[in-house]
Amino acid sequence: MAMASSFKNLIFFLSFSQILSIILTHQYHPLDPLTPSELNQVRTIVRGSNPIPHHNLTFQYVGLDEPDKPSILSWLSNQSTKNPPRRASVIARIDKKTHEITVDLSTHSIISDRIYDGHGYPTLTFEEQTAANKLPLTYAPFVASISKRGLKLEEVGCGSFSVGWYGEKRKTNRVVKVMCYYLDGSVGIYMRPIEGITTIVDLDEMKITGYSDRLMVPVPKADGTDFRGSKQKPPFPPRLKEITVFQPKGPSFTISGHSIRWANWEFHLAFDMRAGPIISLASIYDLEKDERRRVLYKGFVSELFVPYMDLTEEWYYRTFFDAGEYGFGLCAVPLEPLRDCPENAVFMDGYFTGQDGTPGKIPNVFCVFERYAGDVMWRHTEGAIPGKVIREVRQEVSLVVRMVSTVGNYDYIVDWEFKQSGSIKATVGLTGTLEVRGSKYTHKDQIEEEVYGTILAENTIGAYHDHFLIYHLDLDVDGDANSFIKARLQTTSVTDDRSPRKSYWSVVSEKAKRESDAKIQLGLKPAELLVVNPNKMTRVGNYVGYRLIPGSVERALLSDDDYAQLRGAFSKYNLWVTPYNKSEKWAGGLYTDQSRGDDNLAVWSLRNREIENKDIVLWYTMGFHHVPYQEDFPVMPTVSSSFELRPSNFFEYNPVLKVKPPKDIKWPNCSTLIMA
Amino acid sequence: MAMASSFKNLIFFLSFSQILSIILTHQYHPLDPLTPSELNQVRTIVRGSNPIPHHNLTFQYVGLDEPDKPSILSWLSNQSTKNPPRRASVIARIDKKTHEITVDLSTHSIISDRIYDGHGYPTLTFEEQTAANKLPLTYAPFVASISKRGLKLEEVGCGSFSVGWYGEKRKTNRVVKVMCYYLDGSVGIYMRPIEGITTIVDLDEMKITGYSDRLMVPVPKADGTDFRGSKQKPPFPPRLKEITVFQPKGPSFTISGHSIRWANWEFHLAFDMRAGPIISLASIYDLEKDERRRVLYKGFVSELFVPYMDLTEEWYYRTFFDAGEYGFGLCAVPLEPLRDCPENAVFMDGYFTGQDGTPGKIPNVFCVFERYAGDVMWRHTEGAIPGKVIREVRQEVSLVVRMVSTVGNYDYIVDWEFKQSGSIKATVGLTGTLEVRGSKYTHKDQIEEEVYGTILAENTIGAYHDHFLIYHLDLDVDGDANSFIKARLQTTSVTDDRSPRKSYWSVVSEKAKRESDAKIQLGLKPAELLVVNPNKMTRVGNYVGYRLIPGSVERALLSDDDYAQLRGAFSKYNLWVTPYNKSEKWAGGLYTDQSRGDDNLAVWSLRNREIENKDIVLWYTMGFHHVPYQEDFPVMPTVSSSFELRPSNFFEYNPVLKVKPPKDIKWPNCSTLIMA
Secondary structure, three states, X not given: OOOOOOHHHHOOEOOHHHHHHHHHHOOOOOOOOOOHHHHHHHHHHHHHHOOOOOOOEEEEEEEEOOOOHHHHHHHHHOOOOOOOOOEEEEEEEEOOEEXXXXXXXXXOEEEEEEEEOOOOEOOOOHHHHHHHHHHHHXXXXXXXXXXXXXXXXXXXXXXXXXXXXXXXXXXXXOEEEEEEEEOOOOOOHHHOEOOOEEEEEEOOOOEEEEEEEOOOOOOOOOOOOOOOHHHOOOOOOOOOOOOEEEOOOOOOOEEEXXXXXXXXXEEEEEEEOOOEEEEEEEEEEEOOOOEEEEEEEEEEEEEEEEEEOOOOOOOOOOEEEOOOOOOOOOOXXXXXXXXXXXXXXXXXXXXXXXXXXXXXXXXXXXXXXXXXXXXEEEEEEEOOOOOOOEEEEEEOOEEEEEEEEEEOOEEEEEEEEEEOOOOEEEEEEEEXXXXXXXXXXXXXXXXXXXXXXXXXXXXXXXXOEEEEEEEEEEEOOOXXXXXXXXXXXXXXXXXXXXOOOOEEEEEEEEEOOEHHHHOEOOOOOOEEEEEEEEEEEOOOOOEEEEEEEOOOOOOOOOOOOOHHHHHOHHHHOOEEEEEOOOOOOOOOOOOOEOOOOOOOHHHHHHHOOEOOOEEEEEEEEEEEEEOOOHHHOOOXXXXXXXXXXXXXXXOOOOOOOOOOOOOOOOOOOOHHHHHO | OOOOOOHHHHOOEOOHHHHHHHHHHOOOOOOOOOOHHHHHHHHHHHHHHOOOOOOOEEEEEEEEOOOOHHHHHHHHHOOOOOOOOOEEEEEEEEOOEXXXXXXXXXXXXXXXEEEEOOOOEOOOOHHHHHHHHHXXXXXXXXXXXXXXXXXOHHHEEEEEEEOOOOOOOOOXXXXXXXXXXXXXXXXXXXXXXXXXXXXXXXXXXXXXXXXEEXXXXXXXXXXXXXXXXXXXXXXXXXXXXXXXXXXXOOOOOEEEOOEEEEOOEEEEEEEEOOOEEEXXXXXXXXXXXXXXXXXXXXXXXXXXXEEEOOOOOOOOOOEEEOOOOOOOOOOEOOOOEOOOEOOOOEEEEEXXXXXXXXXXXXXXXXXXXXXXXXXXXXXXXXXXXXXXXXXXXXXXXXXXXXXXXXXXXXXXXXXXXXXXXXXXXXXXXXXXXXXXXXXXXXXHHHOOOOOOEEEEEOOEEEEOEEEEXXXXXXXXXXXXXXXXXXXEEEEEEOOOOOOOOOEEEEEEEEEOOEXXXXXXXXXXXXXXXXXXXXXXXXXXXXXXXXEEEOOOOOOOOOOOOOHXXXXXXXXXXXXXXXXXXXXXXXXXXXXXXXXXXXOOHHHHXXXXXXXXXXXXXXXXXXXXXXXXXXXHOOOEEEEEEEEEEEEXXXXXXXXXXXXXXOOXXXXXXXXXXXXX
């Protein structure tokens, strides 16, 4: 969940000269995100047709209106051809209505403007959250509630919480619930909730439409809640000696515009307000075939569903969609060199649109670096050959693309890692601070009723919750037409005398014909999960493919008919496969705020479309059931999960067999100098 | 499985002067492995009482006879007290009988010598494998078989395969099946099996007792099987630029004898012929309590079970126990600096006993290094406080202990990683080469019958198989008396009107009373798996504990009554808990070769002993179902799996909150120098 992030306002908005310099230096790829100047054009065009003050206009989302896949691919095959038309997709609120506007940037015109009047609302802007969060502070009943609690108003900070949907039949207004916290000597604001008070704010009216002060609960004390190094008191642990990654000749990758080349990989990296990093057109060079082979047309985090398990009045509705409601990209934070990313990292900036359409910049939104963690890519010591010992070892050096999105209290570290062996590994690290509930209890023994969490400190309950991240993985294994194969490991009993064995397992491959064949709950039955190109085989006759090696097998524990679960139904399965459909990008639906579960992955896939030998999309749900422990207080050591897309009969043989290890570095006598 | 590793013979046996120097510099801890001089003493004492040539004597295993846990702990609490008696445990074959001998090194005497006449045999020595592997080469029928195939005898290399047990009632002799491979222009020996021939060798007689040449199968050709960099032909991929880990002031850890201190951790690291690395007495310093707190009394890989899924005559019996049959430590290989371990690694040697009792050395058997992979230990950007942005980030720096054991074709990379946050992470990487079956088929379309594997190349089938590693984890969380808690995440339906929600999950903790309560198959139902100290609580009343965060949920697919499965029954569950029992070290039984499943973890736990508030041992099975792919040919990119032991209400709050990041390194202008 996200609190009003005031720091986006601190991130300077761009001057014309800056914009100009960016245009001039910019290299153009059809999937490049909109540049600041393009964002400004969009602003001018949309505001032009909806002049302010006549209209009440806010930009909720602006991003590239991506050209269709065929035109991207044809451009790719012959880049001398004219680029596809450059278009922007805008979601705006105009006079309390949601507009879907497509702007053509070449003709400087609006080519479509359609009002959406279905269920759900667009992503919240930072500005409206900031405005909403200020309202209680001047609202008499709230001021009274604060003084009744003996708290100082000037030490109160608030956040806007999406309200979800709990079965209301009629259309509900676009509201948030503003919940407040207490600073007073700490910046560990989420550790000091002011429980019992709920302020409902109508975002379109920007005024308070509901208020309740239900109960008084002690605010957890400030002691121990501040996570700043500068505020820690002794004793301190001994400091570790300096350690760094060192590349005397610089990195082995090149970045031109948004295209990145490293080792045998090439891919495009774009920033999107909603999705954050979008990996596109990842292809790998096949040394033997002397050709680039397509692997991943597009990969991104489509949604994050974070339901809490607390039924109390101030908590039951906390079932957040961090991408659809708050913008996973919009919540990205500037990465800190040497801390968030190692010494050898290269950084890229990202651009978003403010509520009034003005472009803003997130400096260092991505970092790209080569990782050598001391691991082994492959090795073998051969001692079986009389008279000789043969040893060959290759270090694992990989390329990492990183973004950190801080959705309020949580920090999500999102890594895409490319390996020379052809694997793509995605990792998410969860850190930041918990969302805790204030409580009268100071010791577990006092607890009488259900508290829906772990007592972490005096008056502090860490609420049970889940995180479900779903990845959109549009694999194009050596082309678009792919099939999904579930290769089950099946035990067979041996009852005849063909062998002294009584059992063994073999692989039973099932090609998924329709969507219903590919909804999978992991952990129950072992299987290899493959995306193959049924039209291409290796020399010995195996389908070329990639397989998903899942990391987590966690999935939804809520009942199917629960309102939040209807909205986040993608979390019921760890794996889904759908036929490619440009409009099916957001697994929780396009309009997630107050959505009713009528437009999302679970609903799309009910059509049970054919997925065999088609352009298919794999959806993987990475789940975390989070039972908090005291170690998570006041800030959490990172917990992470990964999955891997690994070539599986894609290459004729080990693609890194011929890789030469990087040269060893000869150390001069300047290590003394180095600390001088 | 292991081929006769001739290179152990190349590893020089030690001269007296070398031994002396080692004694003199050696610091003595009751858990230190036997020194070369002690190994020599053992040899002298045992041979003294069984003079050769009167007796036929071979040393199958020699290791420290570990003092009892209480005496270790009392020594630990007061190290000025006299060390417990120094004893060696010997398993020898004397006149075709298995002897269990305990040698007291202070009194230079044998304090017990008992003959074991149950089922199963001790670990094979390298020398007897080497001898067995040579026999076919001078055995007329074998020579005839080779020439019949048109192969050159001088290009044939053989390996000794353990035969397992397939229901034989009477006692069987101590035999191996010798299987042979063809070199002839390649060192990828396992890629060139000579199928159809089986030679049975009696190891005690050291002669051939059975022979069959059942069928002729083309030997896969040499092309593409050689994994040596020097033998690869162009085209080559571009070489990556130099990259290294750099610690200008050296490492932050200290090694004294076998005790390692780093950050808040202290532990003992020993080498054992059978287990490889043994981590003991791992304790962590608690800054707030200003005391060292016990975490892991002992951790090691107890067994590796590797059943193949091929029913054919030459394959059905291949159900290997890599620790009990071949010695996971004995198969360890010297680590290559800058390849197996990074630039900043420190190496340690290991000592084993040759068949005649002479100590041998494995140089660089362990490496120890600090890892900084560019990851984040914890972070948070706080943007919710009006007017300021707060960002705190700490890099993840951890300590890794590594060994590589090459059990024939497979290379197992075994890591123990210690984190400042209190986590212990164990990772195993599988690489090396596959065990393949020769085949007449050159294309998948030709295949008519079941081939029990993947066609990887012409005439080459990669056989389906499993790897099950079971870890012995004697956790002593803040003391010996611990309990195992399975905290199930249980969904509750909300049918009343107490909340608009229809469901939520909560945590239902079940304290395991007996062994049967703690046999767990993972992946079916979500649960937190905790080892707690029920006698110690945090200030707010939570039991102090550690939890297991499993990586893999794979487990046995063989039927319970299959002979191999009876022997490797530990693989049926991912998790077991037993009360501590000094004799219960080897999950597959002490005498694994030809064992009959009558002495192993599954059998011990049938006693269903009490495990509540007792000194308990956690056993975790890490499983890999290996379906080979062409990328695994001729050498496999590493596949790895991990699990983590993570503090869970062990600390009052985040133990790394106060950690200061290592100082940044100021780079001088000598990076140019550096490549000079």
